[in-house]
Amino acid sequence: xxxxxxxxxxxxxxxxxxxxxxxxxxxxxxxxxxxxxxxxxxxxxxxxxxxxxxxxxxxxxxxxxxxxxxxxxxxxxxxxxxxxxxxxxxxxxxxxxxxxxxxxxxxxxxxxxxxxxxxxxxxxxxxxxxxxxxxxxxxxxxxxxxxxxxxxxxxxxxxxxxxxxxxxxxxxxxxxxxxxxxxxxxxxxxxxxxxxxxxxxxxxxxxxxxxxxxxxxxxxxxxxxxxxxxxxxxxxxxxxxxxxxxxxxxxxxxxxxxxxxxxxxxxxxxxxxxxxxxxxxxxxxxxxxxxxxxxxxxxxxxxxxxxxxxxxxxxxxxxxxxxxxxxxxxxxxxxxxxxxxxxxxxxxxxxxxxxxxxxxxxxxxxxxxxxxxxxxxxxxxxxxxxxxxxxxxxxxxxxxxxxxxxxxxxx
Amino acid sequence: xxxxxxxxxxxxxxxxxxxxxxxxxxxxxxxxxxxxxxxxxxxxxxxxxxxxxxxxxxxxxxxxxxxxxxxxxxxxxxxxxxxxxxxxxxxxxxxxxxxxxxxxxxxxxxxxxxxxxxxxxxxxxxxxxxxxxxxxxxxxxxxxxxxxxxxxxxxxxxxxxxxxxxxxxxxxxxxxxxxxxxxxxxxxxxxxxxxxxxxxxxxxxxxxxxxxxxxxxxxxxxxxxxxxxxxxxxxxxxxxxxxxxxxxxxxxxxxxxxxxxxxxxxxxxxxxxxxxxxxxxxxxxxxxxxxxxxxxxxxxxxxxxxxxxxxxxxxxxxxxxxxxxxxxxxxxxxxxxxxxxxxxxxxxxxxxxxxxxxxxxxxxxxxxxxxxxxxxxxxxxxxxxxxxxxxxxxxxxxxxxxxxxxxxxxx
Numbered sequence: 001x002x003x004x005x006x007x008x009x010x011x012x013x014x015x016x017x018x019x020x021x022x023x024x025x026x027x028x029x030x031x032x033x034x035x036x037x038x039x040x041x042x043x044x045x046x047x048x049x050x051x052x053x054x055x056x057x058x059x060x061x062x063x064x065x066x067x068x069x070x071x072x073x074x075x076x077x078x079x080x081x082x083x084x085x086x087x088x089x090x091x092x093x094x095x096x097x098x099x100x101x102x103x104x105x106x107x108x109x110x111x112x113x114x115x116x117x118x119x120x121x122x123x124x125x126x127x128x129x130x131x132x133x134x135x136x137x138x139x140x141x142x143x144x145x146x147x148x149x150x151x152x153x154x155x156x157x158x159x160x161x162x163x164x165x166x167x168x169x170x171x172x173x174x175x176x177x178x179x180x181x182x183x184x185x186x187x188x189x190x191x192x193x194x195x196x197x198x199x200x201x202x203x204x205x206x207x208x209x210x211x212x213x214x215x216x217x218x219x220x221x222x223x224x225x226x227x228x229x230x231x232x233x234x235x236x237x238x239x240x241x242x243x244x245x246x247x248x249x250x251x252x253x254x255x256x257x258x259x260x261x262x263x264x265x266x267x268x269x270x271x272x273x274x275x276x277x278x279x280x281x282x283x284x285x286x287x288x289x290x291x292x293x294x295x296x297x298x299x300x301x302x303x304x305x306x307x308x309x310x311x312x313x314x315x316x317x318x319x320x321x322x323x324x325x326x327x328x329x330x331x332x333x334x335x336x337x338x339x340x341x342x343x344x345x346x347x348x349x350x351x352x353x354x355x356x357x358x359x360x361x362x363x364x365x366x367x368x369x370x371x372x373x374x375x376x377x378x379x380x381x382x383x384x385x386x387x388x389x390x391x392x393x394x395x396x397x398x399x400x401x402x403x404x405x406x407x408x409x410x411x
Numbered sequence: 412x413x414x415x416x417x418x419x420x421x422x423x424x425x426x427x428x429x430x431x432x433x434x435x436x437x438x439x440x441x442x443x444x445x446x447x448x449x450x451x452x453x454x455x456x457x458x459x460x461x462x463x464x465x466x467x468x469x470x471x472x473x474x475x476x477x478x479x480x481x482x483x484x485x486x487x488x489x490x491x492x493x494x495x496x497x498x499x500x501x502x503x504x505x506x507x508x509x510x511x512x513x514x515x516x517x518x519x520x521x522x523x524x525x526x527x528x529x530x531x532x533x534x535x536x537x538x539x540x541x542x543x544x545x546x547x548x549x550x551x552x553x554x555x556x557x558x559x560x561x562x563x564x565x566x567x568x569x570x571x572x573x574x575x576x577x578x579x580x581x582x583x584x585x586x587x588x589x590x591x592x593x594x595x596x597x598x599x600x601x602x603x604x605x606x607x608x609x610x611x612x613x614x615x616x617x618x619x620x621x622x623x624x625x626x627x628x629x630x631x632x633x634x635x636x637x638x639x640x641x642x643x644x645x646x647x648x649x650x651x652x653x654x655x656x657x658x659x660x661x662x663x664x665x666x667x668x669x670x671x672x673x674x675x676x677x678x679x680x681x682x683x684x685x686x687x688x689x690x691x692x693x694x695x696x697x698x699x700x701x702x703x704x705x706x707x708x709x710x711x712x713x714x715x716x717x718x719x720x721x722x723x724x725x726x727x728x729x730x731x732x733x734x735x736x737x738x739x740x741x742x743x744x745x746x747x748x749x750x751x752x753x754x755x756x757x758x759x760x761x762x763x764x765x766x767x768x769x770x771x772x773x774x775x776x777x778x779x780x781x782x783x784x785x786x787x788x789x790x791x792x793x794x795x796x797x798x799x800x801x802x803x804x805x806x807x808x809x810x811x812x813x814x815x816x817x818x819x820x821x822x
Binding site (some may be wrong): 065079086095 | 426427429430463464466467468470471472474475476478479481485488489490492493496497503504505509510530553554555622625691776
C-alpha cells in the first residue's frame with residue numbers, strides 16, 4: 001500500500017516529537033507499506049521568522065516572505081529524515097521545488113498546478129521513505145512559492161492524488177473532526193465519518209482541523225482522508241464521499257471562526273457593474289472575500305457589506321480607499337471584533353426550518369446577528385466576537401449534537 | 412562597475428545589523444554600480460541548527476545536514492532583500508540552487524564546478540540588487556550541497572570570477588589581515604596589501620579572515636579581494652598578485668590554529684605503498700590531512716604522524732581502526748590538545764635561516780616542537796595548545812612585525 005502521511009507543526013515542535021513521528025513512520029514502513037511523509041514547520045518557527053521580519057520592514061515583498069518562510073519546512077524535513085535514518089531505515093528528504101510541486105505565481109497564496117512524480121517514485125522504488133516539505137512549491141520562474149494557510153494539508157492531499165496513494169492520513173493535535181470545538185463545548189462528539197461537502201463547509205467556516213483547499217482537492221480526486229491525532233493511536237475521522245443513508249443527521253457540526261473582519265460600504269450607486277468593479281479590484285489583490293451582503297433599501301442607493309480574513313483587512317481597506325471615488329462610494333466602516341458561527345449538515349437542504357432553529361437559539365441568548373449567509377448545507381451568522389463561545393454552545397445544544405459517539409469509523 | 416560584496420555571519424547577526432548592511436549595499440548601488448551581495452547565515456544560526464541535530468542523532472546523513480544548514484543562508488538573503496526593498500531599491504534574493512551554483516557530490520564539503528550567470532545577469536540588467544545565499548550549491552542529482560567552512564567566501568569569489576566583477580569585497584568583523592591575531596598580540600599591525608600566496612598560507616594556517624579555498628579561487632582567476640570591516644568605512648587589506656618590490660618583508664605574519672588534532676601511528680611496515688594505502692583511505696572519507704611526518708628510524712619500521720582538523724578526528728580514527736590490521740599498524744595514539752603556529756612570508760624562500768630564527772624564538776620560551784613542516788613561504792610547528800599565545804607573541808617579536816602601518820593600500 002502507498003500511504004501519504006502529513007504531520008502538522010505541533011507534531012514536530014521539538015526534537016523529541018520529531019523522534020516520535022519518526023517511530024510512527026517507521027512502524028508503517030516496516031509493515032511493508034511505501035510511505036511518503038509531508039511535514040510542516042516546527043511549532044512556532046513561522047511566527048519567529050515573521051517576528052524577525054517585523055524588525056526590518058512593515059511591507060516585505062511577498063516573494064521574499066516565501067523565500068523566508070519556506071525554510072521552516074526545510075528544517076523539519078531534514079531533521080525528520082535524520083531521525084528516521086537513526087532508526088535504521090533508508091530515507092530522503094525533498095523540498096517542494098525538488099519534488100517538482102509546480103504552482104502559479106501568487107506568492108504567499110500559490111495554487112498547485114502540477115506535481116511531478118518521477119523523483120518520488122524513483123526514491124520509493126529504491127526502498128526509501130520520502131519526506132516532503134509541505135506548504136511550498138516552485139513557479140515557472142524558478143522562484144519558491146508558499147501555499148498559504150493550511151498549505152501542508154493541501155500538499156499532502158495533492159501528493160496522494162498525484163501518486164495515486166491508497167490512503168492519506170492527516171496527523172494533527174486533536175483526535176479528529178468534532179461536532180464543535182471541544183475547547184468551547186466540553187461534550188462535543190468526534191465524528192467517525194464526514195462527507196467531503198460537510199468537511200468543506202466546516203473547514204471554510206473556521207473548523208481548523210483541515211484546510212478547505214485540501215478537502216476540495218481530496219473531493220475532486222476522490223482521496224479519502226483520515227484525520228487523526230499524532231499523540232495516540234485512536235481512529236480519527238474519515239473524510240470521504242458519503243451515501244444518502246449516512247446523511248440522516250440534519251446538522252453535523254457547529255463551526256466558528258474568529259479570523260474575520262467586516263467591511264461596510266455606504267451609499268454605493270445602484271448601477272450594473274458596481275459590485276463587479278469592487279470585488280474585481282479586491283480579487284486582483286488576491287484578497288479572499290467570504291460573505292457578501294447587499295441590501296437595496298432605498299431607490300438607487302445600496303449598502304454593501306462583506307467579510308475578509310483579518311490578515312487581509314489592511315490590504316482590503318487600501319483597495320477600498322483607492323477605488324472609492326471612482327466607484328462612487330460615499331463612505332466605509334470596518335470591524336475586527338466579529339466572529340462567524342455556522343451550522344453545517346448535508347441533510348439540511350431537505351429539512352426546511354433549520355435556519356430558523358439556528359436564529360431561535362441565538363435569539364434566546366440575546367445574540368445579535370450582523371450578517372447572515374446560507375448555502376445548501378450551511379448557515380453562517382456574523383456576531384460580536386465576545387459572544388462566540390455562548391453562541392457555539394447554544395447551537396450545539398439546539399441541534400442535539402452532544403452524547404456518545406454512535407459508531408466507529410468502518411473505512 | 413560590477414561589485415560583489417560578501418557579509419559574514421556576525422555582520423548580519425541581528426535585524427538591526429541586517430538593516431545596516433542594507434544601507435551600505437544601497438549606498439554603493441546609488442553611486443551607479445551594479446551590486447551582487449553574498450551573505451552567510453545570521454550569527455549563531457548554524458550552531459543552533461546543529462544543536463537540534465544532536466538532540467536527534469549522533470550520525471546525521473551528510474545530505475540531510477546540507478538540507479538543514481542551507482536554510483540559514485536562505486533566511487539571511489530573504490531578510491536582507493526585505494531590508495533593501497524597504498530603502499526603496501529593487502532587489503531579489505536567490506538561493507545557490509536558483510543561481511545555478513553547480514557543485515560536486517561531496518556533501519558538507521562540496522566544490523563548485525560551475526556557476527551559471529544568466530539569472531543574475533538578467534536581474535542586474537533589470538536594475539536590481541541581487542542577494543545570493545553563500546555556502547550552498549546544487550549537485551547534478553538536484554540535491555542541495557554546502558561548501559563547508561568558509562564556503563560563503565568561496566561563493567563570493569567564484570561569483571566575482573564568473574560574473575567578471577571589477578571588485579570583490581569581503582566584509583567581516585575585523586579591519587583586515589593582521590601580522591598576527593590582535594587578540595593575542597596587541598600591537599599586531601594591519602597589512603595594507605598581501606599577496607595571494609601569503610594569504611593562502613595564512614588562511615590555511617588558521618588565520619580566520621579568509622578561507623583558503625576562496626583565496627585559491629581568487630588567485631586562479633586573478634580577482635583582487637578587499638578584506639574589510641562591515642562596522643566602519645576604513646580601508647582593509649587588498650589581497651592581490653604582488654610584484655617583487657613589495658615582497659621585501661621576510662615574514663609577513665604569524666598565524667595560529669587551535670582546530671588541530673594529531674594522530675600517531677606506531678611501527679608501520681616500511682614497504683612501498685603503505686603511506687598510499689593509509690592516506691588514500693582517509694581521502695576516500697573526505698578527510699583533509701594537513702601535516703604528515705614520517706621518520707624511518709629503525710630498519711623496516713616507520714612511525715607516521717599526521718594532523719587533521721578536530722572535527723575530522725572521530726572519522727579519521729575510525730578509518731585507522733578499520734585499516735590497521737590490513738596495513739599492519741601496531742598501534743596508534745592521538746592528541747587534541749595541540750595547536751599549529753606558523754610564520755608566513757613570500758620573501759622567505761630567498762632568506763635562509765628564517766626557520767632557525769623561528770625555532771630559536773620558541774626554544775627561548777621553552778616551547779617544545781612536536782612536528783615541523785615547511786613550504787616555500789611558511790614554516791609551521793605543532794606545539795601544546797596552552798602555549799599558543801606565548802608562541803605567537805614570541806614570533807611576532809622575533810620577526811619585528813609590530814609598529815605603525817607603513818602605508819595605505821593603493822589598490
